[in-house]
Amino acid sequence: MAHTVTLTVNGTSYxxxxxxxxxxxxxxxETLALTGTHVGCxxxxxxxxxxxxxxxxxxxxxxxxxxxxxxxxxxVEGLAKNGExxxxxxxxxxxxxxxxxxxxxxxxxxxxxxxxxNASPSxxxxxxxxxxxxxxxxxxHNIVNAIRSASAEMRQTAGAQxxxxxxxKR
Amino acid sequence: xxxxxxxxxIGARFARKEDPRLITGDATFTxxxxxxxxxxxxLVRSPHAxxxxxxxxxxxxxxxxxxxxxxxxxxxEATGMLPVFITVPGMNGSKHMPIATDKVRxxxxxxxxxVADSRAAAKRAADLIAVDYEPLPVVVDGTKALxxxxxxxxxxxxxxLVFTYxxxxxxxxxxxxxxxxxxxxxxxxQRLIPNAMEPRAVTAKFEAGELTLWTxxxxxxxxxxxxxxxxxxxxxxxxxxxxxxxxxxxxxLQVYAEELLVGYLSKTLGRxxxxxxxxxxxxxxxxxxxxxxxxxxIAAKKDGTIxxxxxxxxxxxxxxxxAFAPGIPTILHAFIIPGPYKIPAFDVEVRGAYTNTTPxxxxxxxxRPEATFAMERIIDRLADEIGxxxxxxxxxxxxxxxxxxxxxxxxxxxxxxxxxxALDRALAMADYKGFEKRRAEAKARGNYRGxxxxxxxEICGLAPSKANSALGVGWGGYESAxxxxxATGSVQVFTGTSPHGQGHETSWAQxxxxxxxxxxxxIEVRHGxxxxxxxxxxxxxxxxxxxxxxxxxxxxxxKVREKVVQxxxxxxxxxxxxxxVENGKVFVKGVPEKAKNFGDISMAxxxxxxxxxxxxxxxxxxxxxxxxxxxxxxxxxxxEVEIDGETGIVRIERYSACDDCGRQINPMIVEGQLxxxxxxxxxxxxxxxxVYDDNGQLLSGSMMEYHVPxxxxxxxxxLDHTVTLTNTNPLGVKGIGEAGTIGSTPxxxxxxxxxxxxxxxxxxxxxxxxxxxxxxxxxxxxxRR
Numbered sequence: 001m002a003h004t005v006t007l008t009v010n011g012t013s014y015x016x017x018x019x020x021x022x023x024x025x026x027x028x029x030e031t032l033a034l035t036g037t038h039v040g041c042x043x044x045x046x047x048x049x050x051x052x053x054x055x056x057x058x059x060x061x062x063x064x065x066x067x068x069x070x071x072x073x074x075x076v077e078g079l080a081k082n083g084e085x086x087x088x089x090x091x092x093x094x095x096x097x098x099x100x101x102x103x104x105x106x107x108x109x110x111x112x113x114x115x116x117x118n119a120s121p122s123x124x125x126x127x128x129x130x131x132x133x134x135x136x137x138x139x140x141h142n143i144v145n146a147i148r149s150a151s152a153e154m155r156q157t158a159g160a161q162x163x164x165x166x167x168x169k170r
Numbered sequence: 171x172x173x174x175x176x177x178x179x180i181g182a183r184f185a186r187k188e189d190p191r192l193i194t195g196d197a198t199f200t201x202x203x204x205x206x207x208x209x210x211x212x213l214v215r216s217p218h219a220x221x222x223x224x225x226x227x228x229x230x231x232x233x234x235x236x237x238x239x240x241x242x243x244x245x246x247e248a249t250g251m252l253p254v255f256i257t258v259p260g261m262n263g264s265k266h267m268p269i270a271t272d273k274v275r276x277x278x279x280x281x282x283x284x285v286a287d288s289r290a291a292a293k294r295a296a297d298l299i300a301v302d303y304e305p306l307p308v309v310v311d312g313t314k315a316l317x318x319x320x321x322x323x324x325x326x327x328x329x330x331l332v333f334t335y336x337x338x339x340x341x342x343x344x345x346x347x348x349x350x351x352x353x354x355x356x357x358x359x360q361r362l363i364p365n366a367m368e369p370r371a372v373t374a375k376f377e378a379g380e381l382t383l384w385t386x387x388x389x390x391x392x393x394x395x396x397x398x399x400x401x402x403x404x405x406x407x408x409x410x411x412x413x414x415x416x417x418x419x420x421x422x423l424q425v426y427a428e429e430l431l432v433g434y435l436s437k438t439l440g441r442x443x444x445x446x447x448x449x450x451x452x453x454x455x456x457x458x459x460x461x462x463x464x465x466x467x468i469a470a471k472k473d474g475t476i477x478x479x480x481x482x483x484x485x486x487x488x489x490x491x492x493a494f495a496p497g498i499p500t501i502l503h504a505f506i507i508p509g510p511y512k513i514p515a516f517d518v519e520v521r522g523a524y525t526n527t528t529p530x531x532x533x534x535x536x537x538r539p540e541a542t543f544a545m546e547r548i549i550d551r552l553a554d555e556i557g558x559x560x561x562x563x564x565x566x567x568x569x570x571x572x573x574x575x576x577x578x579x580x581x582x583x584x585x586x587x588x589x590x591x592a593l594d595r596a597l598a599m600a601d602y603k604g605f606e607k608r609r610a611e612a613k614a615r616g617n618y619r620g621x622x623x624x625x626x627x628e629i630c631g632l633a634p635s636k637a638n639s640a641l642g643v644g645w646g647g648y649e650s651a652x653x654x655x656x657a658t659g660s661v662q663v664f665t666g667t668s669p670h671g672q673g674h675e676t677s678w679a680q681x682x683x684x685x686x687x688x689x690x691x692x693i694e695v696r697h698g699x700x701x702x703x704x705x706x707x708x709x710x711x712x713x714x715x716x717x718x719x720x721x722x723x724x725x726x727x728x729k730v731r732e733k734v735v736q737x738x739x740x741x742x743x744x745x746x747x748x749x750x751v752e753n754g755k756v757f758v759k760g761v762p763e764k765a766k767n768f769g770d771i772s773m774a775x776x777x778x779x780x781x782x783x784x785x786x787x788x789x790x791x792x793x794x795x796x797x798x799x800x801x802x803x804x805x806x807x808x809x810e811v812e813i814d815g816e817t818g819i820v821r822i823e824r825y826s827a828c829d830d831c832g833r834q835i836n837p838m839i840v841e842g843q844l845x846x847x848x849x850x851x852x853x854x855x856x857x858x859x860x861v862y863d864d865n866g867q868l869l870s871g872s873m874m875e876y877h878v879p880x881x882x883x884x885x886x887x888x889l890d891h892t893v894t895l896t897n898t899n900p901l902g903v904k905g906i907g908e909a910g911t912i913g914s915t916p917x918x919x920x921x922x923x924x925x926x927x928x929x930x931x932x933x934x935x936x937x938x939x940x941x942x943x944x945x946x947x948x949x950x951x952x953x954r955r
Contacts, residue, residue: 021290035202036195038416040367041449045873048367076195085193093189096838099846100671101192102199102368102416127881134873136367136417137671139849139910140881142842 005069009034010078018065025049025060027068028075036076036105040134047133050106051075057113059132076105079112087153088112088146097146099137107133111147119155123148178752179680179690180901183838187675187690197414200371200386205442208373209238211432212292212445214282214299215454216274219310219526219866220321221303223273226282230298236291239439240299242282243271249430250400252490255392256497257642261333264324264524266490268427273306275323275489276526277866278454280427285435285443308866312486312523313463323489323524332487332522333496337504339579340515345478349469353551358935359540361461361486361860362853363870364533365878366670368416369447370456372428374436382409383433388418388668389425389709392493392645394700396425397433408433412698415670419850420532421456422670423711424493450872458860459533461486462499462540466548469515472556474563478515481507481544485522488529494711495531496522501641502537502629502712505580509545509627510589510804511567516579526866532711534850535628535911542626546916547933550622554927560920561597564625565590584627584802588894592828593625595890596806599826605810609925616815618947619823620925624807624916630905631717631801631898647714648796650704651722653682653730655789657776659754659769661686661693663726666707667719668698672843672907674715677835678723681901685727686734687751688768704792713803713905716835721899722795729791737771740782801896801904805829807848807913809921815953818944820856820922827913828890832904840906845887847910853879854911855918859937926950 002017009032016031028034028051037060040048049060052074079086088108091097098104107130114121114129121129126147127140135143191197228240252266270279282299286292307321314320315330323330346352374383381403387393387410394410397403415422428445436443447456462485469478485499504518549567553560569576571588578584597603605621612619632638633647650666663682667674674697679690686693696702708718731751738756739746748759757765771789774780778787810824827844834840857877861869870876895902915936922938923931929950934942947953 019290029202030204033204034195035198035204038199038368039201039446040369040416041873043449043872043874045878046367046449076193080194089193092193093185096186096842098189098192099673099842100367100415100417101188101197102414104192105195108193123886131880131882134365134367134878134880135846136365136419136850136878137846138842139845139847139884139887141845141884141887144881144886 003066005066007068008072010074020064020066022065023061024063024065024068027065028060034075034077038102038105040102045134047110048103048106050109050133052109052113055113057110076108079108086112088150091146091150091153095142095146095149097138097143103133103135107135107143111150115147115151115154119151121151177684179683180835182680182836184676184680184690184836186673187679188673199368199414199416200373200384201446203373203384205373205375208442208444209285209287209439210289210292211435211443212284212296213280214284214296215451216277216279216281218274218303218305219277219308220306221274222306223270223281224302224304227300228282231284231295234291234295234298236287237295238285238287239435240282240284240295243267243269246283246431246434249434252427253396253425253493254491254496255493255644257644258333258335258496258500259642261496262327262331264490268430276528277868278528279489283431283435285439308526308864310525310527310862310864310866312461312484312525315523315525316484316521323526330524332491332524335500335504335520337518337580338516339581340478342478342480342515342517345469345515349477350472351555352467352469353548353555354465354467355548355551355933357464357466357544357547359460359462359543360936361530362459362533362858363453363860363876364419364421364456364459366417366419366421369449369452370422370426370428371446372432373442373444374432375442376437376440380407380409381433381437382411383429384411384413385429386415386422387412388422388670388711390668390698390700391666391703391707391709393425393429397430400430401434401437409701412668418670419534420459420536420711423532424457453871454528454868457492457531458488458528459530460540461530464544466544468548468552470552474556474558474566476511476513476567479507479513481518483518483520485520486525486527486530487522488525488527490529492529492531495529497643498532498537503541505582506538506627506629507541507545508578508580509542510569510587510625512569513579527862534847535908536712538628538908539851539912539915542624542912543916546624546920550920550923551932554932560623561593561602564623565593582629583799585799585898586894586896587627587802587804588892589625589804591892592804592830593806595892596808596826596828599828599888599890600808600810600824602808612812618813618815618925619811620921620923621808621810622917622920622924624913624920626912627802627804628909628912629800630713630803631797632712632714633800634798635796646796647718648708648794649719649722650707650794651719651726652704652792653726653790655730655772657773659772661688663693663695663723664703665695665697665719665723666703667715668707668710669715670710672710672715673836673839677716677839678720680835681720681724682727685724685731688754713907716903717801717899717905718795718797720835720903721797721901722793724901725795726791726793729793730789733789734771736782736785737774738766741766741774741780797898799898801832801898803829803831803904803906803909805909805913807917809914809917811918811921811925813922813925813943815947818940818947820938820940820943822852822885822918825885826888828892829906829909830892830894831906831909832896833893833902835903841889843906844889844910847908848887848914849879849884851911851914852884852918855915855936856938857883
C-alpha cells in the first residue's frame with residue numbers, strides 16, 4: 001500500500017505516493033533523479049549515501065522514505081547556493097580531497113554537519129567525525145586537509161552566510 | 171619552449187578539471203544512467219562453493235508480476251565465454267561461461283538471470299527460482315588444491331594445476347653452498363577484496379542495430395571488442411561508455427559476465443537493461459586480489475651480501491582464470507622480486523591452483539606488492555639473524571647508480587635508477603637515528619615501538635607490444651591519443667586511457683598545453699567512450715597511463731604544434747625555425763607584437779584558402795604510441811608504529827616515503843596517488859583479509875566483516891621525492907599509481923615485527939590484527955591482563 005509522503009529536498013517540497021519499503025536513498029536517486037547521492041554498500045558502512053535530514057548527517061540507506069515524511073533534506077545538489085559553492089566544496093577541490101569522487105558527496109555532507117557543530121576541530125576530531133565515510137582513493141590525508149581548510153574559511157566568514165544544516169529545525 | 175626543455179604547466183599543481191562536476195553531484199556514474207522503459211537484471215547466485223546443478227525450476231519466477239524474462243545458463247550460451255588475455259606456457263585454461271551450466275565452482279557463481287520491470291520485482295522473482303544442487307567436496311586453499319586427491323574444480327583439466335612458471339638465473343646451488351647464512355620464511359600474501367567505492371554497474375540499450383553499453387570499467391575498448399565478437403555485432407555497432415568510474419584498483423580490469431549479459435539481454439529483449447551490483451554480491455562476484463603463499467629462502471654472507479634467492483610459490487587463482495590472472499603471480503611478480511638489489515642467483519617457481527573461491531586477478535600493484543613483500547620481509551629476517559641494521563643490508567645490496575642500464579638476474583633491463591638518495595632522504599624524514607630513544611620511551615609507557623623500512627622497484631608502463639607477445643600477453647601495450655583543434659581554437663584531447671580517479675583530464679591537458687602553447691583550461695580531455703576515441707585504447711591499469719597514454723598525448727600535441735608552426739610561419743611570412751608558440755599566441759621570435767592568435771591559426775587551417783603549398787586542411791593528429799621498454803619507479807617507505815601493550819592495537823605514528831616516479835606532471839596528483847596507495851597497503855598489513863571456511867563460504871562477506879581502512883586508521887603521510895628521469899620516453903615519466911601500495915605493506919609489517927622483536931617474534935602473517943599481536947605478546951610471557 002502506498003503512503004503519501006511530503007519532503008522538502010534542497011528547498012523544494014515534493015509530495016509523492018511511495019511504497020513503504022522504499023529507502024530514502026532510492027527515493028532521492030530514482031524518484032527525484034538526484035543521483036549525486038550514491039550507494040556504496042548495503043550494510044551502512046560506507047557513508048556514500050549521507051544526506052542532511054533535518055540538519056543531521058544521515059545515511060540515506062538506513063532510512064525509509066516514509067520515515068522522512070515531513071523532513072527537510074539537503075543533498076550534495078543543494079550545497080551550492082545561487083551558483084556559489086559551499087566552502088566545503090571549494091576546499092575539497094583546492095586540497096585535492098577527491099579522486100574518483102564517488103564517496104565525495106557523502107563526505108562533504110558529513111563534514112558540513114560536523115563543522116556546524118564543531119567550528120575549530122583538531123585533526124583527530126575530523127578523523128573521528130568522518131570514520132563512518134569510507135574512501136578508497138585518497139587515504140584521507142587530503143580530506144582531512146580539506147575539512148580543516150573549510151573550517152578556517154567558515155570561521156572567517158561566520159555569520160556572513162546562512163548555514164546549510166542550521167537552516168532547518170534541529 | 172617545448173614540453174621537455176622549459177615546461178610551463180608540466181610540473182604545476184594545477185587544479186583538477188574533473189572536480190567541478192564531482193563536488194556538485196553533476197557527475198554521471200553508470201547507475202545514474204536512467205533510460206525510458208528500462209528493465210532491471212538480477213542474477214541468482216549459487217550458495218554452494220562446489221555443486222552439480224541437477225535442475226533449475228523457473229516456473230514460479232516467470233509468473234511473478236513485472237517479470238520480463240528468466241533465463242538459465244543453457245539459454246544464455248549465446249553470450250559466449252569470458253576472455254583471458256594472457257597465456258603463460260603450459261597453461262590449463264578454464265572454460266568460463268557468464269552463467270554456469272553444468273556445475274557451480276564457487277559461492278557466487280551465477281546460475282540464472284532474471285529481468286523485470288523493477289529491481290524489486292526482479293529480486294522477488296529471483297527468490298522464487300528453485301535450484302536443485304548436488305553438493306560436491308570443496309577445496310579453498312591453493313596448496314591443498316594441488317595435493318593428490320583434492321576435489322577437482324574443472325574435471326576436464328584433470329587437476330587443479332593452472333601452470334608451473336619458473337624464472338631462473340645464476341647458479342642457485344652454488345649460492346646456497348657458499349652461503350654463510352641462510353634464512354627461510356613462509357610468507358603469505360592474504361586474499362584481499364578490492365572495494366572500489368562504486369560497486370560495478372552496467373546499463374545498455376539496443377537501438378537501430380546499435381548497442382550502447384555504459385559500464386564501470388577500466389578497459390572500455392576491451393569490453394567493446396569482446397561484446398562485439400561474442401554477440402556477433404560489428405565493432406562499429408557496439409559503443410561502450412565508461413562514464414564516471416568510482417575507483418577500480420584492478421577490480422574493473424575485466425570483461426565481466428554482467429557486461430555480456432546486459433548487452434545480450436538489451437539486444438534480445440529490445441529494451442534497455444540495467445544491472446547494479448550490491449556490495450555483498452560484489453564481495454562474491456567481483457575479482458579478489460593477492461592470495462599467494464611463498465616459501466622464501468635467502469643465501470647470504472654474514473656481512474649482509476645476498477648470494478641467492480630461492481622461492482616456491484602457490485598462487486590461488488580461484489575458480490576460473492580471469493582476464494589478466496595468469497600474468498599477475500608470474501610476469502608481474504616473479505620478474506620483479508629482485509627489486510633494487512643485485513642478486514647473483516635466482517630460482518623462482520610459481521604454481522597456479524584452481525580452488526572453489528571467487529576468481530583472483532589484478533589488485534592495485536598486482537604481483538609487485540607480493541614480490542616486494544617477499545623480498546623486504548626476507549631482508550629484514552636476514553638483518554635480524556646477522557644482527558645488522560636493515561637499512562644497511564639494503565644499502566649494501568643496492569644496484570649502484572653507475573650500473574644502469576642494468577640486466578636483472580630475472581631477465582629484465584632497468585634503464586635507470588639511483589636508490590641510495592631515496593633511502594637516505596626517507597631515513598632523514600623518519601629520524602631513523604633518533605628511533606631507539608622513542609622505542610625506550612614507548613617501553614616506559616608499557617608499549618612496543620618499531621620502525622620498518624621497505625625499498626622497492628616496480629615495473630610500470632605496460633608494455634612494449636613485442637615484450638607483451640614474448641611473455642604471452644595477447645594484446646599490444648600501446649596507447650592512443652587524438653588531438654583535434656577546432657576552427658575556433660578550442661582543443662579536444664581524446665585518449666585511449668580510461669581514468670577512474672587518476673585525474674587524466676588534468677594531467678593530459680597539462681601535457682598538451684605545454685606543446686600547444688595554450689592553457690590547460692582551454693583544453694578538454696575526453697575519455698571512456700569508444701565512439702569518441704582514436705579507435706582502440708588499451709586502458710588504465712598497471713601504472714601505465716602516463717608512461718604510455720600520456721606520451722601518446724605528448725606526441726600528438728607535438729604533431730599539432732608542428733602544423734601550427736608551419737601555418738604560423740606561412741601567415742607571418744617567416745621561417746618555421748623562428749616561430750614561437752606560447753600563451754595562445756604565435757609570433758616570430760623577438761616580434762611578439764605582431765602575433766597571430768592560436769585561433770587565427772586554427773581558423774586558417776579550416777578555411778584552407780591560405781595554407782602552405784601541399785598542406786592538408788584541418789588541425790588534428792592521431793598517435794598510437796608503443797613504448798620501447800617498461801619503466802622502473804622506485805623508492806623507500808618507512809613506517810613507525812606503536813603497539814598498545816594491553817590491547818595489541820597498532821597505531822602508525824609516523825610514515826615517511828621518498829618515491830621516484832621520474833618527472834612529475836602534477837605533484838598534487840602524484841601525492842594523492844601515494845596517499846591512497848599507502849593506505850591500501852596499510853590495509854593489507856594491518857586490517858584486511860578475505861576469510862573462507864572449509865566449505866567455501868566467504869565469512870568476510872560484507873563491509874561489516876572486512877575492514878576497509880577508515881580515517882581513524884591512518885596518519886598524515888610525510889612525502890618526499892627524487893627525480894631520476896627514464897630515457898624510455900621523451901618526458902622521462904614512469905608511473906605512480908601503485909607505488910604506495912607496493913611500498914607500504916612491507917614497511918608497516920616490518921615495523922610491527924621490529925616492535926615485537928625484543929620479545930623474540932620473527933614473523934606474523936598478515937593482517938596484523940590486534941588479536942594476533944595480543945596473542946604474540948602473551949605467548950612471549952608479557953602483556954597485562
